[in-house]
Amino acid sequence: MSESREIILSQIKVQEAVERLRVGEVVAIPTETVYGLAALISSPKGIERIFSVKRRPFFDPLIVHVSDKQQARELTTSWTPICEVLANHFWPGSLTLVLPKRAEVSDLITSGLPTVGIRMPNHPVALELLKELGEPVAAPSANLFKKTSPTQVKHVLREFQNEDVSVIDGGDCKVGIESTVLAVNGSQLNVLRPGSVTGEQIKEALEKAGLSFGFMSLQKHENENGVQSPGQMEDHYMPKKPLIIWTQSWDKNSLKFMTDKLGENTKGVELKLLSDPLLAARNLYSQMHEHSMREDIGFIYCLWPESKNKDGVWTAIWDRLKKSSSYCL
């Protein structure tokens, strides 16, 4: 990174971030899942800038981040007992609730959908910022469209080195993958994006509270124009080097097979999954970022035998790996 570029993309403190956000600028902020690129929900200039900095198409809606339940209630026309129980149980935390939006919530944030995604992040810096602002921010992950989400401040600095974007350093993200996105349509629930908060945990919390609900399994969600909900796009989270998922048994010819597929003289490096799924999620993207930076490496590979567990948090890890991979062999 050249010196002048480093100056453009500066690290700032919460108070300076507040000032910038209030004049319609964007600021990259830490959350417990991944870093987000934030703008005030009341600032059309800031919201538009999120899309232009990320080179993100306008059909992909943004998640609104709140500091408390009251702010969430003010964004939706339907804050039900189900929402109350889920918020009490999982907030602050990595669960985004997709709820019917109030008219005041800008269509730019929701991509014209009648719903809005809302969550309360579990990160002291994000919460301090939101309390100082007294207003929610919209924040997608702080990466270029379809690229790997940042889990460390240096990932953000690298991604936007040509842009006038400031970042607050909040350390490494502890969850490491994006929030669970749950559509709540009356008593019908639908996981639109799996995350570290699992369907099982959601079910358990609602059952304990004695609420009745219907749980749809993970499925494609279409908006009124028949367009698929954006987080469900098949190619997403892509590292800069091709990622291969190896589902076959491993022997001495396996690596040679991959190397041949990608051309001679390419060297592969393994993305290793830790055995605890929470730890595997935590360092999944940081490995993708680190391996992508290596000049001696042509591709990344990850071993996922067909018999491997895909339950609980592994559902989300598998989802991210599949979407970021170029080949599944």
Ligand code: TXA
């Ligand atoms: O953990 C996270 O959720 C991170 C941090 C920064 O909070 N944010 C994040 O935002 O991952 P983003 O924009 O990269 O992904 C948000 C996804 C969208 O692609 C979309 O699929 C879904 O959330 N989403 C948001 N609003 C929605 C809505 N109204 N209806 C359906 N899906 C929605």
Ligand code: MG
């Ligand atoms: Mg994203």
